[in-house]
Amino acid sequence: MDMEQIWKNQKKELHKQRAHGKNGMTASATEESSVIGADILSKGGNAMDALAAMQFALAVAEPFNTGLAASGFVIYYDAKKQKTYVVNGHSLAPKKAHKNIFVDEHQDVIPFLERSTPGTAVAVPGILKGMEKALDEFGTMTWPDVIEPAIQLSKKGVRVNLTWNTGLERFSDRLGEEAKAFFYPDGVPLTEGETVVNEDLTHTLELLQKHGTDVFYKGEIADKIIETVHSFDGFLEKEDLASYEATVSEAISGTYKEYTVAVPAPPNGGGFALLYMLKLLEKLEINQYDLHSWEKYYLFAEVMRIMTADKLAYMGDPAFYDIPMDGLLTDQYLEERIKLINFAFRNEDVAEGNPWKYDDKQLHHKNPSTTDPGPDTTHFIAVDKNGNIAACTSSLEHFFGSGIMVPGYGFLLNNDMTDFDPDPAGINSVEAGKYPVSMKTPTIIFKDGEPVLTLGSPGGPTIPASVLQTMIHILEYGMDVKDAIEEPRIYNGTGPLIWQEEGIPEKAKRKLESMNFQFDSIALSIGNVQAILLNPNTGEKAGGSDSSRPGIPAADQ
Template sequence: MTMDHIWKNQQNHSDKQHARGYKGMTASATEEASTIGADILAKGGNAMDAIVAMQFALAVSEPFNTGLAASGFIMYYDAETKKTSVVNGHSIAPKNAHKNVFVDEHQDVIPFLERSTPGTAVAVPGILKGMEKALNEFGTMSWADVIEPAIALSEKGVRVNLTWNTGLQRFSDRLGEKAKAFFYPNDVPLTEGETVVNEELTKTLQILQSKGADAFYKGEIADKIIETVQSFDGFMQKDDLTAYEATVSEAITGTYKEYTIAVPAPPNGGGFALLYMLKMLEKLDIGQYGLRSWEKYYLLAEVMRIMTADKLAFMGDPSFYNIPLNGLLTEDYIKERLKLLNFKFRNEDVTEGNPWPYDDQEPHNKAASTTEPGPDTTHFIAVDERGNIAACTSSLEHFFGSGIMVPGYGFLLNNDMTDFDPDPAGLNSVESGKYPVSMKTPTIVFKDADPVLTLGSPGGPTIPASVLQTMIHVLDFGLDLKEAIEEPRIYNGTGPLIWQEEGIPEEAKQTLERMNYQFDSIALSIGNVQAVLLNPETGERIGGSDSSRPGIPVANQ
């Protein structure tokens, strides 16, 4: 499918979750954040200025999925230098963290809710240092100016939307006492349509505006974070915060047909997962099958299972263990792994392979990990008139993070330590000063060195699957961008169970069930894709937001 054909298939939609324009474009999971980002672009800011402003706006408008104590990866494409960089603002284990934190005295893994809500679940948050680093290296506006719109939004208050409702209905058992008092004023849950004002968060944003990120990592906010975490028996100490630094590196790239795909490198596991699955699907020529054929879903399911087996076995923090990234992505290894597919039944023998002979590093002897990260995150994008692109996936890890709200400052703490494998023997097990594996997958797609698509999603282990399917819906099946986002997706881990969105044909499901797959009895939303399609020849941009949340794209006219 050529880009000309893809653009001919783009439609004009009347709904708010689709936008077209020739200047700046933003997209996020909340209307407030997208509008603030677009306003920054309209004032002459670049894509990175807008993305930093949007992170602060999301801390106000989507405080249960991201916030000041979140982690994240930021991709930045510089239209002048043609370089794509990654800012790593991922959370890291405190220095006093230890391998046995998530097992009991019998070495049995502690149940998830019990291990995900105490202070020991809180990792050293990186998003503010990441945003500061990103703004200093790639932005054009001041820290104070990009925070100002979020302060105004926080003072005015935000309208409670369906995402708030859903979270309170499903995950309120995660809330600590302070957080419950905010989300359940007078013991009554906030409901859709209400306007909520978080005065403590407003105060915190004002402190950050005047004193910078150091107030969070070294000053009064840092002191309160440590006091709070330790009151919940956490490991974090003040010097964990003061020592944290975000890093900048070049994106890693892979190819899919005539396209080049730029993603973050490990300890980000989502980028590897996407490149790995694309290499497999390219050899399988998935576009030859029908959009809703059983063959398409079969290929997706098995490719996800094979990738997950290798991801759990080989992805970790490269500062601690060798990661055979080159071996995993070589043509010969991919061909070997493709032998697991048979088109007749679900292969029960899908386990990790052996990429080490295809890599130039010494093998490690660590056990495979056994768990995958959690499901609740947010993704947002800004493209400026000059063609610079910033895309960020940031997260508190699970809905409401640890459920611990910092008293007097109005923000939730992450539970990013649950990104680690609780098994002390695992490759991705807890170790002092270690990054857990993250599946965040901010992605930029290039054709002939020009960016043509950028996208990402929340969803923990499902993130690469959502990005993958949206990509092939555009690049292989030629769908309109909004239709590509809405086309029903599936997710499969290593077992027989397939998660499904509404709309997977019964005939395809029955065929796969006869092949020994199982479908979850309830259809559910998988991810929340935000995407921008770019036309290098005309300069036109199309933005699309996923209907699973109330976000919108905004085009500067």
């Protein structure tokens, strides 16, 4: 569907999670963060200034999904240079990490809960270095200026919303004593509607404002992080923090019909996953099938399975293993993979293929790996009036991360080491100084060289699936941005089980069940998509936020 028709389909009625405007716009999973970002834009800041301010605001308003010890990838479009960059603030394995940390003496993999909450789960956090690097390279405001709104928010306190309640109900067993004291004051859980003030976090933000990231990576906060991790039997050392550096590189891109799709490169696996699935769906001409047809859901399910098989086999840190990226995305290889789709039943023989024969490297791959999902993260976006775009997916990995809160400083530590394959034989296994594979998928889509859509989502392994489906709903079915976000999504890995959101048509479900798929008995929220559609001809912007969290898009009027 052409962009002119897509724009005709955009709805403009008043809705808290829908926005329209011609200047700047932000979108995030919390109202506080979106408003702070839009205010930065209104004061003359650019998209990167707003994004940095939003990250700090989210550390206050969504401290269980992201924070000062999170990891993240930023994608940034420089409108003047017409280039798209990626800032890698992803977590790293400490220098004392080794392949056997997540197996017991019998070489059996330790259960997820047990391996995700001790100090050994904590990786070197990268988000602060990432934001510092991004602000230095692309921002216009100072570090103290972009932190100030979050300090004021932290002093005032934030309203506990349903996301807090849900997290405490489902994941409170992950909390260490320090975190439990904060989230359970006087032994009673924080509940929706309360206002909570984290004085320790306010103090930490003020230290960062005054001293920059050095206080976190080399100074008093670093000392306390190391002391805390060691008290939980971890092996993070101060040298791990002091030596961490974020990096900037140009984004990689692929095509979907007349669109160019820009995403991060490995060790980010989400970008690869999205490009791979889009190319399969382009060849399969998914737009010939009705929005609610069984064929549409069948194609989504099968391309997810095929992609996952290759992702598990080939995605790793490119500094440690060669990745056949060219081979994986060649037409010849994808034509081979399409033959696994039969429209008659779920193909039980979906396994990794051999892209090496289509890749210039002509090497052999390592053993395939498996990963456990990390369900909660956050995605946020800022677009300024000059057309610059900044988008970030940042995360503590699991809800509450490791559950370890740094005493006196008020923030949780990540458990990003669980992004590694616990099996020592896998390509994504733990190794010192290595990036684990991340499925974060901050995305910018172009047509005729101009950006037309940016979006992303949390959700661990489900992230590329959420981005993919929302993209297809907008670009192929012409849906309004908010409606496309709300259109029920599915997810599956390599097996028969499909996770579903509420509202998948019963007729389609019954058909897929007859083809040997299985549906989870409970409908789940899959991801939390934030998206902004851009009209390069008029400057108009349309934003939408996912109803699974209380976030909003906010227009800079």
